[in-house]
Amino acid sequence: MKVLVYCEHSNGRIKKGSLELLSNVVTWPGVEAHALVLGAPGTLAGLLSQMESHAPHTVHTAEHSALAHYSPEGFAKVVADAAKTLGADALLATLSAQAKDFLPRTSVKLDTGMASDCTSVSMEGGKLEAKRPMFSGKVSASVDFGNAKPAIATVRPNALGVKPEKMGKPALNALTVDPGSIRTSVKEIVAKSGGAGKADLTEAERIVSGGRSLKNSENFKILEDLASVIGATVGASRAAVDAGYRPHSDQVGQTGKTVSPVLYMAFGISGAIQHLAGMRSSKVIVAVNSDPNAPIFQKADYGVVGDLFTLAPAITEELKKAMH
Amino acid sequence: MLQTLHYGRKLCYGMSFPDSQTLEQCMKIFVCIKQVPDTETKIKIAPDGKSADMTGVKWILCPYDEFAVEEAIRFKEKNAGATVTVVSAGPDRAVEALRTALAMGCNEAIHVNTPESADSFLNAKALARAIEKNGPAHIVFTGKQAIDDDCAQVHQAMAEFLNLPAVTVVLRATYGATIQLEREVEGGSLEKYDLPTPCVIAAQKGMNEPRYASLPNIMKAKKIEIKKMTLADLDLANATSKISYKQLTLPPDRGSCKMITGDAPAAAAALVKALREEAKVI
Numbered sequence: 001m002k003v004l005v006y007c008e009h010s011n012g013r014i015k016k017g018s019l020e021l022l023s024n025v026v027t028w029p030g031v032e033a034h035a036l037v038l039g040a041p042g043t044l045a046g047l048l049s050q051m052e053s054h055a056p057h058t059v060h061t062a063e064h065s066a067l068a069h070y071s072p073e074g075f076a077k078v079v080a081d082a083a084k085t086l087g088a089d090a091l092l093a094t095l096s097a098q099a100k101d102f103l104p105r106t107s108v109k110l111d112t113g114m115a116s117d118c119t120s121v122s123m124e125g126g127k128l129e130a131k132r133p134m135f136s137g138k139v140s141a142s143v144d145f146g147n148a149k150p151a152i153a154t155v156r157p158n159a160l161g162v163k164p165e166k167m168g169k170p171a172l173n174a175l176t177v178d179p180g181s182i183r184t185s186v187k188e189i190v191a192k193s194g195g196a197g198k199a200d201l202t203e204a205e206r207i208v209s210g211g212r213s214l215k216n217s218e219n220f221k222i223l224e225d226l227a228s229v230i231g232a233t234v235g236a237s238r239a240a241v242d243a244g245y246r247p248h249s250d251q252v253g254q255t256g257k258t259v260s261p262v263l264y265m266a267f268g269i270s271g272a273i274q275h276l277a278g279m280r281s282s283k284v285i286v287a288v289n290s291d292p293n294a295p296i297f298q299k300a301d302y303g304v305v306g307d308l309f310t311l312a313p314a315i316t317e318e319l320k321k322a323m324h
Numbered sequence: 325m326l327q328t329l330h331y332g333r334k335l336c337y338g339m340s341f342p343d344s345q346t347l348e349q350c351m352k353i354f355v356c357i358k359q360v361p362d363t364e365t366k367i368k369i370a371p372d373g374k375s376a377d378m379t380g381v382k383w384i385l386c387p388y389d390e391f392a393v394e395e396a397i398r399f400k401e402k403n404a405g406a407t408v409t410v411v412s413a414g415p416d417r418a419v420e421a422l423r424t425a426l427a428m429g430c431n432e433a434i435h436v437n438t439p440e441s442a443d444s445f446l447n448a449k450a451l452a453r454a455i456e457k458n459g460p461a462h463i464v465f466t467g468k469q470a471i472d473d474d475c476a477q478v479h480q481a482m483a484e485f486l487n488l489p490a491v492t493v494v495l496r497a498t499y500g501a502t503i504q505l506e507r508e509v510e511g512g513s514l515e516k517y518d519l520p521t522p523c524v525i526a527a528q529k530g531m532n533e534p535r536y537a538s539l540p541n542i543m544k545a546k547k548i549e550i551k552k553m554t555l556a557d558l559d560l561a562n563a564t565s566k567i568s569y570k571q572l573t574l575p576p577d578r579g580s581c582k583m584i585t586g587d588a589p590a591a592a593a594a595l596v597k598a599l600r601e602e603a604k605v606i
Contacts, residue, residue: 108485135473249511314592318595
């Protein structure tokens with residue numbers, strides 16, 4: 001069985017989620033793992049060494065000037081062509097803004113089925129098995145891909161975990177690339193201010209989140225201080241975002257981001273169903289709230305009833321000690 | 325349907341325009357919407373374990389599609405001659421969501437009957453065919469995902485079937501000869517695109533502020549005839565889904581919450597100790 005893993009990269013680094021996914025696929029019995037990278041000519045050579053610690057059978061490179069900037073059509077076609085040429089049985093990618101955007105086009109080009117945001121994937125008896133959440137995570141569904149070939153799936157970051165190293169030197173295959181007609185592509189990226197260096201919420205391993213009880217945006221500094229001690233990204237509930245304390249891109253929840261960190265700490269968040277929908281797959285949930293009846297305590301693993309304005313700084317101090 | 329050059333006037337979709345206006349100004353805007361369970365709904369699993377039990381569910385227009393409907397109507401309000409056709413693929417109950425969109429200000433509605441079990445591939449194909457048969461489309465708006473299956477695939481899949489370019493998770497659009505778009509990606513960063521028409525645009529929350537339908541408009545919407553199409557009408561009688569779900573389960577119970585007590589310093593110390601030694605996440 002051949003499984004092709006689309007590996008996304010930016011600024012010369014392969015995305016963490018892509019390596020996590022690759023590290024899993026290379027351990028699947030009976031599976032020949034292949035990796036695929038796209039980019040402008042001369043930009044892909046530096047990525048190869050990053051894949052040696054979870055070495056696939058072959059790394060396929062697709063170099064073309066039209067791939068210098070992301071475009072849904074260009075990327076969809078090149079990835080479709082690569083999967084078809086390889087005869088891949090499955091085409092996988094880490095769930096990202098880019099992969100979730102172009103892979104549906106790829107699925108139509110290949111006349112095949114796709115499952116998004118899977119929390120588990122494996123190969124059983126020559127078929128791709130996957131589970132994905134539905135109804136904002138209230139239900140987990142096993143996918144039947146039928147005769148779909150290649151079966152396409154995007155996998156939620158941190159869902160599988162990085163497997164131990166499997167060193168090797170993959171073979172290299174430079175693909176012939178025809179990006180087709182590209183009618184729109186990224187002209188410019190405007191980075192969010194203050195966002196540099198922090199993991200995106202959807203990829204973060206640790207998240208510290210605040211609700212409306214923070215009372216204003218300045219108070220969120222208390223959570224930023226805590227977050228920086230443990231390398232966490234700061235999130236917010238819808239109430240805090242609607243009140244203007246944090247931007248919408250920080251919102252965790254049904255109409256915000258779905259996150260799956262190892263540690264999720266919620267300060268002053270009551271735990272409405274819509275918020276839980278966004279963070280319920282966190283491995284460990286900590287809730288701090290002054291209301292002992294807050295619904296979030298039903299879903300948390302650890303809870304502290306009290307004033308977040310005294311507890312958060314106290315926890316920050318304890319974490320500083322613990323991190324040394 | 326376009327009929328041209330009739331006694332010096334051009335007829336477009338039953339409306340007539342003086343010579344000075346071109347056919348291109350007769351812009352057909354489409355909005356694809358989905359009816360989904362209300363966000364508060366507690367989902368039950370059917371006895372066969374293959375689907376969700378929908379009895380007693382309160383149905384709403386998908387929140388992300390509301391932004392799409394609003395954007396389409398605003399475009400119509402700014403472009404004389406533009407019309408908005410709202411389309412939904414789904415079972416009969418989807419008609420209610422179409423009525424909501426009509427009440428907001430869409431001109432006409434099409435219901436494409438697809439089974440409850442239809443996947444993104446089938447729904448995207450059905451929507452694309454329906455738009456082709458009722459088009460041509462100048463812009464197709466839709467929401468960035470449906471909050472029932474959370475697949476977020478139909479927008480680009482439908483665009484591929486229509487052979488149109490598409491940009492999704494759009495926070496802002498400025499309409500000119502081409503459309504200047506801002507799309508949200510990781511970290512809240514924005515990608516800028518220049519999108520030619522015809523095209524597909526999938527709205528992100530915050531693209532605009534959807535209007536509330538007034539009671540008079542709700543009453544008017546009840547009287548608008550909704551065009552019904554079946555898969556057979558779209559030459560898709562034998563079309564099938566590509567994926568299905570073989571088992572639905574409720575997520576495992578997390579177990580009870582360990583409550584940590586004491587004054588702030590004591591509770592903080594106990595919590596961090598537990599996170600380090602017990603949960604092993606620090």
